[in-house]
Amino acid sequence: MPSSRRSSQPRDQTCVSCIANRFFTSEPLGQSKRKSVIAVSFIAAFLFLLVVRLVNEVNFPLLLNCFGQPGAKWIPFSYTYRRPLRTHYGYINVRTQEPLQLDCNLCAIVSNSGQMVGQKVGNEIDQSSCIWRMNNAPTKGYEEDVGRMTMIRVVSHTSVPLLLKNPDYFFKEANTTIYVIWGPFRNMRKDGNGIVYNMLKKTVDIYPNAQIYVTTEKRMSYCDGVFKKETGKDRVQSGSYLSTGWFTFILAMDACYGIHVYGMINDTYCKTEGYRKVPYHYYEQGRDECDEYFLHEHAPYGGHRFITEKKVFAKWAKKHRIIFTHPNWTVS
Ligand SMILES: *[C@@H]1O[C@H](CO)[C@@H](O)[C@H](O)[C@H]1NC(C)=O
Ligand SMILES: *[C@@H]1O[C@H](CO)[C@@H](O)[C@H](O)[C@H]1NC(C)=O
């Protein structure tokens, strides 16, 4: 409590005693009893207010202490400071136009990588307070490895049509999931010319309970700015696209107390002797993960810089409470 409030207490007490003095000493004797009854009631009321106020001053900090602590002993991070509930102004609900409210304890970010196959971490993932998935990554049929719950799904504008192939599942059955869609302004504009925004608008008309948010233009340039700051490279000039993983990390670092990333490979994985060759996605056969990473990293135009991004994630993991497992990263 600020000290200025405490210093006002003695003044209140002086006032009470001066009123008491006025009633008890300067009133001539012989006045009617009614007056003294009123006086006593006045004093009683004053004392009551004073007590209420003192109790409040004493109790508020205690209450805040009780509720302000994260009940998070089980979280594998030692740092226990917790920011208050957060509003994320860069993400706007398509139906209500309200910003996203999201505040998580331990988040699980589940990679779409073939690394998830056979990991049997589904139960562990489902115990996290917020479970994040990307694009159209399925859980049905993969529960044992990837878990069954999804709280937030970060989706690329290019993957929106994939969700719309199965809208009853994504927007009705999975109606507790929050969808965060990222995309360039030309596709996301709200004036009727944004092709992806129009699809989403139609979706919330059909599924009014769907929780769909779009990333604002300002937030998109912020994410580009972070890439430039971290790599020294201008994304547009280098002819690349940020990945859905990039957008996921930026929001998750704002919304989560701690992050556990499952199934993401590090920047040197594909150059490591005897690495595990897996499909690019756990739910699709064919493409090989490391082939895909090299292809993208060196594509002159239109690729994702997955390897560069992983280097940045490792750097963030040193400052934030982020751990990577399956495969494990050593970040120190
Ligand atoms: C959400 O989905 C469940 C399961 O399909 C359904 O029973 C429920 O009515 C849905 N809730 C809303 C608000 O649409
Ligand atoms: C990976 O990390 C987890 C948790 O930190 C640990 O339990 C596990 O033994 C590690 N696995 C390997 C292969 O090092």
Ligand SMILES: *[C@@H]1O[C@H](CO)[C@@H](O)[C@H](O)[C@H]1NC(C)=O
């Ligand atoms: C990156 O992954 C490889 C293969 O799993 C591992 O040997 C190496 O220690 C990891 N490097 C870091 C910095 O985590």
